[in-house]
Amino acid sequence: MSKPDLPATSGKYDVFQAIADPTRRSLLQLLIDQELPVTVISGHFPMSRTAVSKHLRILAEAGLVKERKVGRETRYHLASDPLLELKQWLAYYERHWENKLNLLKRYVESESESENNSESDE
Known part of the structure; x- marks a missing residue:
C-alpha cells in the first residue's frame, strides 16, 4: 500500500504548517462565508493587527486565503482548494x-x- 500522491506546494508554508496553529484555523473559520478586511478580522482576536496580518500572510503563502484590493483596503477570503x-x-x-x-x-x-x-x- 503506497501513500497518496500529494501536490507540491509552491509557497513558503504548506497547508499542514498553516493549519497547525489554532489561530490560523480560527481565521479560516471566520473567512468561510465572508470576505473581510484585516481591520475587521483583527477585532475577533486578542492580538495586534500586525500579528493577525502575519497569520494571514502564512495562510496566503499556503494558498488558503486570497487577497483582493478594494480601494485602499485589502480584503481576505478563504480559498478552500x-x-x-x-x-x-x-x-x-x-x-x-x-x-x-x-x-x-x-x-x-x-x-x-x-x-x-x-x-x-x-
Missing part, C-alpha cells in the same frame, strides 16, 4: 483508523458474549 491535500492525506490514514475501530468493536462484542455465556452457566 488546498484543503483537498489535507483531505487526501487524512483519507489515507482513515482506513487504518477504521480497521482499528472494527477490531476493537469485535473484541468488545466477543467479551460481552463471553460474559453473557458465563452468567447463563451459573
